[in-house]
Amino acid sequence: MDGLQKFIEKDSHEFPDWINHSRESSLKKYKEVCPKHLKNATWKNTKLNEMLNDFFEKEFSVQQSTLDNIDLKSNLDNSLTIYFHAGVFFTEEEIPSYIKLLNHKYLEENQSIFGLEDRSERQSIPYLLNNIVSRDALMIDTAVNQHVERLIHIVYLPNQNGNVAPRLNINVSGNSSIKIIEEHLQSKNSIINHCIDINCEATSTLEYYKVNHRQNDSYLISNLNLNQEEDTDVKIFNLDLGADSGSSLNHLKLNGENSNVACSTLFMPSDHRSSHQNVVIDHLSDKSSSSVNFRGVINNQATGSFFGKVRVAKERRGTSAFMQNKNLLLSDESKISTVPILEIYNDDTECSHSATSGSLDKEKLFYLKTRGINENDAKDFLIKSFIDELTSQIKSRRLRDYVNEIIAGNYKV
Amino acid sequence: MSNILSIKDLYVDVGDTSIVNGLNLKISSGETHAIMGPNGSGKSTLAKAIAGHPDYKIQSGKITYMGNDLSALSIEERSNLGVFLGFQYPIEIPGLSNTAFLKAAINAKRKYHGMDELSASEFLVDLKEKSKMMDIEQSFLSRGVNEGFSGGEKKRNEILQMLMLEPTLSILDETDSGLDIDSMKVVASGVNAFRSKKTASLIITHYERLLNYITPDYVHVFHDGAIIKTGDIQLAKDLEERGYEWLTNP
Ligand SMILES: Nc1ncnc2c1ncn2[C@@H]1O[C@H](COP(=O)(O)OP(=O)(O)O)[C@@H](O)[C@H]1O
Ligand SMILES: [Mg+2]
Numbered sequence: 225m226d227g228l229q230k231f232i233e234k235d236s237h238e239f240p241d242w243i244n245h246s247r248e249s250s251l252k253k254y255k256e257v258c259p260k261h262l263k264n265a266t267w268k269n270t271k272l273n274e275m276l277n278d279f280f281e282k283e284f285s286v287q288q289s290t291l292d293n294i295d296l297k298s299n300l301d302n303s304l305t306i307y308f309h310a311g312v313f314f315t316e317e318e319i320p321s322y323i324k325l326l327n328h329k330y331l332e333e334n335q336s337i338f339g340l341e342d343r344s345e346r347q348s349i350p351y352l353l354n355n356i357v358s359r360d361a362l363m364i365d366t367a368v369n370q371h372v373e374r375l376i377h378i379v380y381l382p383n384q385n386g387n388v389a390p391r392l393n394i395n396v397s398g399n400s401s402i403k404i405i406e407e408h409l410q411s412k413n414s415i416i417n418h419c420i421d422i423n424c425e426a427t428s429t430l431e432y433y434k435v436n437h438r439q440n441d442s443y444l445i446s447n448l449n450l451n452q453e454e455d456t457d458v459k460i461f462n463l464d465l466g467a468d469s470g471s472s473l474n475h476l477k478l479n480g481e482n483s484n485v486a487c488s489t490l491f492m493p494s495d496h497r498s499s500h501q502n503v504v505i506d507h508l509s510d511k512s513s514s515s516v517n518f519r520g521v522i523n524n525q526a527t528g529s530f531f532g533k534v535r536v537a538k539e540r541r542g543t544s545a546f547m548q549n550k551n552l553l554l555s556d557e558s559k560i561s562t563v564p565i566l567e568i569y570n571d572d573t574e575c576s577h578s579a580t581s582g583s584l585d586k587e588k589l590f591y592l593k594t595r596g597i598n599e600n601d602a603k604d605f606l607i608k609s610f611i612d613e614l615t616s617q618i619k620s621r622r623l624r625d626y627v628n629e630i631i632a633g634n635y636k637v
Numbered sequence: 638m639s640n641i642l643s644i645k646d647l648y649v650d651v652g653d654t655s656i657v658n659g660l661n662l663k664i665s666s667g668e669t670h671a672i673m674g675p676n677g678s679g680k681s682t683l684a685k686a687i688a689g690h691p692d693y694k695i696q697s698g699k700i701t702y703m704g705n706d707l708s709a710l711s712i713e714e715r716s717n718l719g720v721f722l723g724f725q726y727p728i729e730i731p732g733l734s735n736t737a738f739l740k741a742a743i744n745a746k747r748k749y750h751g752m753d754e755l756s757a758s759e760f761l762v763d764l765k766e767k768s769k770m771m772d773i774e775q776s777f778l779s780r781g782v783n784e785g786f787s788g789g790e791k792k793r794n795e796i797l798q799m800l801m802l803e804p805t806l807s808i809l810d811e812t813d814s815g816l817d818i819d820s821m822k823v824v825a826s827g828v829n830a831f832r833s834k835k836t837a838s839l840i841i842t843h844y845e846r847l848l849n850y851i852t853p854d855y856v857h858v859f860h861d862g863a864i865i866k867t868g869d870i871q872l873a874k875d876l877e878e879r880g881y882e883w884l885t886n887p
Binding site for chain 1: 802
C-alpha cells in the first residue's frame with residue numbers, strides 16, 4: 225500500500241470530483257474482488273498478474289506519440305470513421321446525432337456508463353480497471369426505426385508505452401439497425417483494456433465486428449457485454465491476431481423471446497503471443513437461440529485458449545444452443561486448451577457442442593500432393609480452407625473481403 | 638509401345654508389417670491392367686506406395702516410372718510427371734472449392750513443366766465439358782472438395798480430376814466399389830476416354846463388374862501382397878464364378 229492509491233492520486237488534479245470519486249470507488253471494489261477473481265477460470269493461463277503489476281507500477285507516458293505520421297484515411301470507403309488516440313475519441317467528420325463523443329463535460333450527464341451498480345459484470349477486473357483509467361467514452365445510440373446505412377468504423381490508433389481504456393456504449397433502439405467495426409492497430413509496450421456495452425432493444429439488428437491486429441509486448445483485454453431484448457438479431461465476428469497477453473471476454477445475454485445471437489471468432493496468435501477467448505451465453509428467455517463458432521490457428525510458440533459456456537435455465541422453453549470450437553496447431557510448440565460447457569437444465573433445448581484440436585491433417589496433405597500441389601501450397605490451402613469455413617459466414621461481403629485481406633497479410637506457413 | 642511402369646521385387650511395410658511381398662509388374666503404354674484380390678491383400682498399399690504416401694515404406698525392390706526411380710521423387714513430382722491415383726476413399730476438404738483445387742493442381746503441373754498458367758476461360762470450358770461427362774452438376778464445383786458428396790459423386794469426382802490432369806499412368810483404387818450401375822457406366826466412360834496409345838491404366842477392383850465396361854489387357858490376381866496369377870478377362874470371369882479360394886488354396 226499503496227501503489228494503487230498513488231496511481232489514482234497522480235493525475236487526480238486533471239479530473240472533476242465526480243470522476244475522482246468514481247475512480248476511488250472502483251479502486252476500492254477492485255481491491256475487494258481482485259484476489260478472488262484471479263482464481264477464476266477466465267484468467268487461467270493468462271498473464272493477468274504480470275499485467276496488473278505493470279498496470280500499477282510501470283510509468284506510462286501520458287503524452288502519447290503525435291498523430292503526425294499516422295494516415296487518418298479509413299480503408300473502408302464511405303464509412304464513418306472515429307479514431308481513438310491517447311485516451312480520447314475523435315473524428316474528422318461531422319458527427320451525426322446518434323453518435324456522442326463523451327469527454328468529461330458530457331460524461332457527467334451520463335455517469336451511469338461508469339456506474340458500478342449491482343451488475344456483476346461491472347465488477348470484473350477489466351471493468352474496474354477501465355473505470356480507473358478511462359477519461360472519455362464513445363456512445364452510439366440509434367433512433368427508433370433508424371436504419372443506419374453507413375458503416376461505423378472505429379479505429380484505435382497505435383499506442384507506444386500507453387495505458388489506455390477505451391469505453392464504448394452502444395444502444396440499438398427499437399426497430400433500428402446498425403453495423404459497426406472496431407479495429408485495434410498494432411501497439412507496442414502498452415496496456416489496452418477495452419470495455420464495450422451493447423444493448424439491443426426490441427426488433428433491432430446489429431452486426432458487430434472487431435479486428436485486433438498483432439500487438440507487440442502489449443496486453444490487450446477486450447470485454448464485451450451484450451444484452452438483447454425480444455426479436456433481436458445480433459451477429460458478432462472477431463478476428464484476433466494475438467498480443468503478448470490477449471484476452472477477449474464476451475458475455476452475451478438473451479433477454480427477450482426470439483432473440484438470436486451468432487458469435488464467431490477467429491484467433492490466430494503467432495510467435496510468443498497468446499489469445500484467450502472466453503464466451504458466456506445466458507439464455508434468459510424462451511425461444512432464444514445462440515450459435516458460437518470459434519476457430520483457433522496457433523503458430524510458432526503461441527498459446528490459445530477457448531472457454532465457452534452456455535447456460536439455459538430450467539424453466540426456459542424452445543431454446544437452441546450451438547457451440548463449436550476447432551483449433552489448428554501449426555507447430556509442435558504451439559499450445560491450445562479448450563473447455564466447452566453446456567449448462568442446460570431442461571430437455572426443451574436443441575443443443576450441440578463440439579471441440580477439436582489438432583495439426584494439419586496428413587491424409588488431406590497427401591491428397592493435395594497427389595494432385596501435384598507442393599507441400600507449402602498444400603499447407604496454405606488447408607489453413608486457408610479452415611479459415612474460410614468461418615469467414616465465409618460473415619454476412620457483409622465487403623467486410624468479409626476486408627477481414628480476409630487482413631488475414632492473408634498475417635500468416636505464412 | 639514404351640515402358641511406363643516397372644515394379645521389381647517390391648516389398649512395402651506399413652508400420653512393422655510387410656504388406657507387399659515381392660511384387661513384380663510391368664505396364665507399357667496403351668495397356669490396361671486390372672488387379673483383383675480379396676480385401677486386405679495389400680492392393681491399396683501398393684497404390685499408395687506408388688503415389689508416395691510417407692507411411693507406406695518401400696523396404697526393398699524398385700519402382701521405375703518412365704525411366705525415373707520413383708523413390709527419388711516427391712509425391713507432387715510424381716503427380717506432375719503424370720502419375721495419378723484415384724482414391725478408394727476420396728478425402729473431403731471443406732472450405733477449398735473443387736474449382737480452386739483443380740485450377741491449382743493443373744497450374745502446378747504446368748509450372749513444373751515450365752508452362753504458363755492456363756487461362757481462366759480455357760480452364761472453365763474444359764471443366765464444364767468434363768464435369769458434364771462425369772455427370773457432376775456445376776453447382777457442386779463451387780462446394781468444398783468432396784464436401785457432402787455421395788459415395789458415387791466422390792468417385793466420379795476422382796475421374797473428373799483424372800480427366801482434367803491428363804496423366805500418363807492412372808491407378809484407380811476400387812473406383813467401382815459402392816457405385817450403382819449408372820454411376821459405374823459413367824466412370825467407365827471416363828476411363829475409356831482416358832485410354833490411348835500413350836497412356837496406361839492400373840485398375841484395382843474387387844469385382845469383375847467394372848471389367849464388363851472397361852476391357853483390360855491383363856488381369857492379375859493379388860494375394861498376400863504379390864501377384865499369384867496373370868491372365869486375361871477370362872480370369873476375371875472365373876474369379877467371379879469361383880471366388881479366390883481355388884487359387885489361394887489349391
Ligand atoms: N495405414 C495403415 N495402418 C495400419 N495398417 C494398414 C494401413 N494401411 C493398410 N494396412 C493393413 O495392410 C493390409 C492391407 O491393406 P490394404 O492395402 O488396404 O488392402 P486392400 O486394399 O487389398 O483391401 C491390411 O491388413 C491393413 O489392415
Ligand atoms: Mg483397398
